[in-house]
Amino acid sequence: MLSLPLIAICLSAVACGAYRYAALHWRILDQPNHRSSHATPTPHGGGLPMMLALCATALVAVLTGWDIGGNYLWLLAIAMGLVVVGVVDDIQGLPVRVRLAIYLLACLLALPLALGAPGTWPPAIWWASPLLLVGLLWLVNLYNFMDGIDGLAATQCILAAGTAALLVLLGGGDAGYALACLSLAGVHAGFLAWNWPPARLFMGDAGSVSTGFLLGALALLGAGQGALPLACWLILLAGFITDASVTLLWRACTGQDIASPHRLHAYQRLSRVFGGHRPVVFLLLGLHLIWLAPLATLAASFPEISSYLVILAYIPLLPGMAKALRLG
16 A cells, blocks of 8 residues: 555656756746745746646556545546646736636535535535535635745645545545545655755645645545544644634734735744744644644544544644734
């Protein structure tokens, strides 16, 4: 089983390295500006080879007899559509309304793939479906917002998807679902070889938007199949969800233009205070290992109290955000 994520790591590392070489040759560079967290021109668009490596990994799984699930393959196809949109947006820019409409369509298509045909949904899912749709759409957007310093977005994906796979395997759950999670973590590990601070390649919208979509889709798919409670994913992604959500609400409440780019997220403030990106990535790693992963493990083992564990996971993060908002 471990051979598939190892293949994902290798394919992604090689593909991203080759893409970086081409990007340098063709001058596909992210130029620093007043909103940037980097000081030198850096190749961007690394999400494209990373996601192509994920598709190649899925193909290897199918050809070698690993059942990673037909619905997952369809979700991956939708994610690749978002990659194309991200590439176009990276090159020439797309209006916000156009991007949001495409993201919404992708999320609408994902719900029945993850949760089953609407005609089979119990009343509870019908009532929750608008909230699930909004949550998935928000995760797609917030992952793009949180991809602002080196190594952070890839590390978050590795930690969340890798831990989710481990919890499923330890619980004797669906091995195919676990492989899908491990494959996603694997390609981000390969990309991280080039994105670790100081980054030599950026993910770009092609990677951040599709990553957010796949994490959310896998969360819904796991809940729909009974492989892993949704609460586990809400806990594992708590750092990103808290930073993006609180920052958005704070900007809205203070009369700022929430659609305009900025450098006011907690992770961006912390990187300036710490004098680099690496300490923030290690802070996320510590938060995951010490607090979030143990709570997610409890949520997987005791689903009857999982909602309380979600609340518990976020309680210390909120005062942390309040302190971060006072930083420079």
